Amino acid sequence: MTTETLTVDVVDEHRWRVVVDNGPTNLVTPELVRDLHATVERIVAEPELKVVVFESANELFWVNHFDLARIKDFPPLWTDAVIKLSTAPVVSIAKVRGRARGGGDELLLACDIRYASRERAVVGQIEVGTGILPGGGATERLPRLIGRDRALEAILSADDYPAELAERYGWVTRAVPDADLDGVVDALATRLAGFDKQALAAAKRQVNRATLPPEADLHAAYQEFLASLSFPGYPRRLGGLRELFAQHGPRLEVDLGPLLGDIA
Known part of the structure; x- marks a missing residue:
């Protein structure tokens, strides 16, 4: 099955590959949320399926952050999708090359097992650096994986974490040579x-x-994320991001975590 944003490759009746391919930076868009939710529904319903591998067609971005420019168009399906993925009677494995930030990292956290390219994988929760809150599961899942203090460091700093450090923290299951x-x-x-x-x-x-x-708690976090879009600091941070884009161009998405610290 191929949709607008992802492809399901049926290896055999017991194994599927889900390959995300959504534009130049693999943003989480309304279309991706719909396609992901429909795919998770299929995963849950398939009686012989045992293992699903999630990967990306984009070498720089596994799955990126939410496209906030289109937030009014998002269907209320994200939380249901990640809950069903975590509780499905199927083992989900994330194979991570490239950046998994924001919503992309929250999809990563919803998977059962996470293997990351040592040289090419990066994870992070960038929301606080843009003036809003995470809402897709990071504030609920990360503390259980890496502890309260490290989760606070990751979420409050909004910085990038390379695969080796993420493995040491317990954020990913294993960092593997690419x-x-x-x-x-x-x-x-x-x-x-x-x-x-x-x-x-x-x-x-x-x-x-x-x-x-x-x-x-996951449903509550999504509502808190939506409410944070009205925080007075958010428009100011967006203005800073526009200034960064003027300086760095498309490269901004590649180096977004470190560059968030440059917003005045």
Whole structure:
């Protein structure tokens, strides 16, 4: 299945690849949210499916932040999609090359296992640096993965984290040399696809009981994100971002995390 923003490659009845390809910087747009939600619904409903690998067609961006210029067009589907992905009776593996910031990082956090290219993966939560709040799950999931202090550092600093540091924190499961990333992910997906689905799903449910945030908290965070768009500091930070774009052009998205600190 190919949609406007992603392609589902059915490797076999037990394994799928979901490849995100949404324009030059893989922004989370209303179209991507709709396509992702529909794909997660298919994942949940497929009786023989055991493993899904999420990856990107873009070498610089795994999945990027929300396209805030179109926030009024977003369907209210994001939180439902990431909750269903985390609770699906299917193992989701993120294979990360490029940047996963904001909403993209929150999709990463909703996956069960996260393998990142040591040389090319970058993660981060940029929202506070733009004058708003995260709303897609980072404030609920990151503290459970990396601890309160490191989650505060990551969210408040709005900076980029390279794969090796993210691995040390526990943000990603493993940082793998880029040349080995495809083989490592394929080997795990193949191994899991050979196991019994009932055992895989039941084991995941057990771990979920101890680790997943309450669904109500995820819904509340999205509403707080929407409310933060009316913070008085947000328009000022947007003006600073426009000035940065005038200086750096399209390269701004590549170096966005560090450059947020340059906004006056």
